[in-house]
Amino acid sequence: MAKTLAEKVWEAHVVRRAAGEPDLLYIDLHLVHEVTSPQAFDGLRASGRSVRRPDLTLATEDHNVPTIDILKPIADPISRAQVDALRNNCAEFGVPIYSLGNIEQGIVHVVGPQLGLTQPGMTVVCGDSHTSTHGAFGALAFGIGTSEVEHVLATQTLPLKPFKTMAINVDGELPAGVSAKDVTLAVIAKIGTGGGQGYVLEYKGSAIRGLSMEGRMTVCNMSIEAGARAGMIAPDETTFEYLKGRDRAPKGADWDAAVAYWSTLPSDADAKYDAEVFIDASTLSPFVTWGTNPGQGLPLSGSVPSPADAKDEVDRVAIERALEYMGLTAGMPLRDIKVDIVFVGSCTNGRIEDLRTVAEVLKGRKVDSKVRMLVVPGSVRVKNQAEEEGLDVIIKESGAEWREAGCSMCLAMNPDKLAPGERSASTSNRNFEGRQGPGGRTHLVSPAVAAATAITGHLAAPADL
Amino acid sequence: MEKFVMHTGTAAPLRRSNVDTDQIIPAEYLKRITRHGFEDGLFAAWRKDTEFVLNQPAYQGVSILIAGPDFGTGSSREHAVWALQDYGFKVVLSSRFADIFRGNSGKGGLLTAMLEQDDIEKLWAVVEADPATLVTVDLDKREVRAGEVTAVFEVDDYVRWRLMEGLDDIGITLNQAEAITEFEAKRPVFLPTTA
Ligand code: SF4
Numbered sequence: 200m201a202k203t204l205a206e207k208v209w210e211a212h213v214v215r216r217a218a219g220e221p222d223l224l225y226i227d228l229h230l231v232h233e234v235t236s237p238q239a240f241d242g243l244r245a246s247g248r249s250v251r252r253p254d255l256t257l258a259t260e261d262h263n264v265p266t267i268d269i270l271k272p273i274a275d276p277i278s279r280a281q282v283d284a285l286r287n288n289c290a291e292f293g294v295p296i297y298s299l300g301n302i303e304q305g306i307v308h309v310v311g312p313q314l315g316l317t318q319p320g321m322t323v324v325c326g327d328s329h330t331s332t333h334g335a336f337g338a339l340a341f342g343i344g345t346s347e348v349e350h351v352l353a354t355q356t357l358p359l360k361p362f363k364t365m366a367i368n369v370d371g372e373l374p375a376g377v378s379a380k381d382v383t384l385a386v387i388a389k390i391g392t393g394g395g396q397g398y399v400l401e402y403k404g405s406a407i408r409g410l411s412m413e414g415r416m417t418v419c420n421m422s423i424e425a426g427a428r429a430g431m432i433a434p435d436e437t438t439f440e441y442l443k444g445r446d447r448a449p450k451g452a453d454w455d456a457a458v459a460y461w462s463t464l465p466s467d468a469d470a471k472y473d474a475e476v477f478i479d480a481s482t483l484s485p486f487v488t489w490g491t492n493p494g495q496g497l498p499l500s501g502s503v504p505s506p507a508d509a510k511d512e513v514d515r516v517a518i519e520r521a522l523e524y525m526g527l528t529a530g531m532p533l534r535d536i537k538v539d540i541v542f543v544g545s546c547t548n549g550r551i552e553d554l555r556t557v558a559e560v561l562k563g564r565k566v567d568s569k570v571r572m573l574v575v576p577g578s579v580r581v582k583n584q585a586e587e588e589g590l591d592v593i594i595k596e597s598g599a600e601w602r603e604a605g606c607s608m609c610l611a612m613n614p615d616k617l618a619p620g621e622r623s624a625s626t627s628n629r630n631f632e633g634r635q636g637p638g639g640r641t642h643l644v645s646p647a648v649a650a651a652t653a654i655t656g657h658l659a660a661p662a663d664l
Numbered sequence: 665m666e667k668f669v670m671h672t673g674t675a676a677p678l679r680r681s682n683v684d685t686d687q688i689i690p691a692e693y694l695k696r697i698t699r700h701g702f703e704d705g706l707f708a709a710w711r712k713d714t715e716f717v718l719n720q721p722a723y724q725g726v727s728i729l730i731a732g733p734d735f736g737t738g739s740s741r742e743h744a745v746w747a748l749q750d751y752g753f754k755v756v757l758s759s760r761f762a763d764i765f766r767g768n769s770g771k772g773g774l775l776t777a778m779l780e781q782d783d784i785e786k787l788w789a790v791v792e793a794d795p796a797t798l799v800t801v802d803l804d805k806r807e808v809r810a811g812e813v814t815a816v817f818e819v820d821d822y823v824r825w826r827l828m829e830g831l832d833d834i835g836i837t838l839n840q841a842e843a844i845t846e847f848e849a850k851r852p853v854f855l856p857t858t859a
């Protein structure tokens with residue numbers, strides 16, 4: 200029977216199947232960070248269990264680490280307690296860890312791919328919903344909760360109910376200035392924050408094929424914001440090219456065997472999806488969010504919507520609440536929205552390509568005097584690479600701050616956060632109420648829009664400069 | 665884990681859609697390394713408002729939350745389930761739940777029962793008219809009963825069985841250790857390790 204990419208990966212990992220029960224799936228890679236793991240390790244300890252495969256487990260410190268003065272003790276006592284707990288747990292259970300100061304440290308979803316640990320056809324889990332990022336390689340990758348973290352630590356497997364599959368076809372050519380982030384925001388605005396619920400999304404079509412691995416990761420990263428647990432893109436030459444030579448990628452004869460296997464993974468031509476969505480790439484433009492969930496987005500050329508335009512009562516209330524929280528009036532052009540802070544970073548857009556885009560826009564220009572701009576690389580390696588290319592100099596000369604690697608203002612668990620009422624343009628993935636600090640207001644944007652916004656002081660695209 | 669067959673208690677109406685896990689418990693509470701005591705973080709931002717439903721005297725001691733559609737979207741934090749449980753909730757009713765939240769709930773022993781939006785509206789009306797109304801959630805019959813309203817709900821068969829038996833996931837899987845070892849012996853050699 201013809202199979203989709205997701206079904207092929209699933210089938211290759213079934214340890215046990217019994218009628219009326221979820222399949223028991225083997226997990227090839229388990230990524231761990233300081234926030235969702237302490238209670239899981241605690242659970243193991245309480246029941247006298249050990250970690251079954253420390254060699255398939257990797258920990259990094261990212262969610263609440265500071266992005267300045269990283270070699271001093273962490274000032275926030277709770278952050279320090281979590282990081283210390285992770286270090287102690289990893290030592291006790293034999294799990295490899297990349298701590299602050301290690302060259303491999305960074306956001307867990309940046310670290311896995313850059314090491315070459317994330318490979319096509321694998322199952323990858325992490326106690327973080329943006330684990331969907333790794334699907335860009337044709338891996339089945341999804342976020343899990345703390346008790347599932349404990350389950351994977353103890354057994355290297357997870358009992359799972361099959362997902363449905365949804366094809367997101369993005370065909371045609373992306374207009375200049377339109378990036379992967381705009382594609383993903385447009386997809387979410389189209390299918391809604393609950394539209395992907397119960398599905399694994401497979402992004403396909405010529406516009407997706409044309410994306411770099413970085414761009415593909417941005418798209419898969421935000422699958423969760425459409426309610427889907429995972430997003431995938433079939434591996435191809437772009438994928439192989441990215442992986443070749445990376446530290447943990449197969450070498451020699453193993454490489455050939457791996458590529459031969461990976462080449463069998465793309466969905467069969469006559470494979471059936473449970474749902475399909477079609478998007479014409481040529482109609483897309485820079486996208487920004489105006490509300491308090493990632494589905495509340497519009498082309499930058501648009502205006503703040505009115506509750507009167509709502510499709511139903513639930514939607515009307517949602518728009519009303521969002522406008523109130525965001526401090527916006529219906530009908531106002533999105534370009535007129537002034538921001539206080541611009542944040543570039545996160546597992547969505549904290550990779551080298553994103554920093555290049557930002558530096559290109561900032562080059563020879565100054566950040567608006569009323570705007571504070573923070574640029575936080577996704578990993579130490581991304582930071583080093585950017586510095587080798589001189590991007591940090593351009594960024595600093597424009598007046599923006601250049602930081603150490605971490606999640607930073609994406610979720611405001613470290614000192615980088617919005618004050619109540621402050622407004623940001625952010626390249627991260629969530630614009631929920633208070634996400635970037637209590638009372639903070641977030642507009643999700645692409646790296647290019649973030650940089651242009653920093654210069655003009657209001658939401659803008661590079662074409663507006 | 666405690667067995668869950670049937671629960672009766674009072675209920676709070678939460679007339680909001682798309683309640684994401686950042687609202688259920690903000691990120692700042694995630695820094696704790698304990699497994700309990702998260703009740704103070706539940707809906708922390710909204711609870712600053714004295715009008716918020718859980719602050720109203722009539723809704724003290726509730727154990728059932730009747731929420732709008734798309735409850736539990738956003739981050740995978742299981743703390744959202746713990747906060748609801750630590751606060752005293754045994755059941756959340758909604759017409760639609762986010763996947764990860766639902767999975768986490770099943771594991772933690774919090775029942776997420778999926779009802780038609782029409783039935784949610786009826787239940788809202790009942791508990792708003794009289795907050796003291798006792799609501800019964802019958803997992804065996806997959807039924808919610810409150811005043812004149814009786815509504816069926818959807819729950820995954822396997823999750824239902826586990827809740828009713830009070831079984832812990834890891835124990836169930838560890839019984840399959842042999843199958844796991846067999847599977848490991850057949851994994852392709854080119855797969856990476858972290859060591
Ligand atoms: S960058 Fe943001 S979304 Fe990504 S892992 Fe960190 S906190 Fe989560």
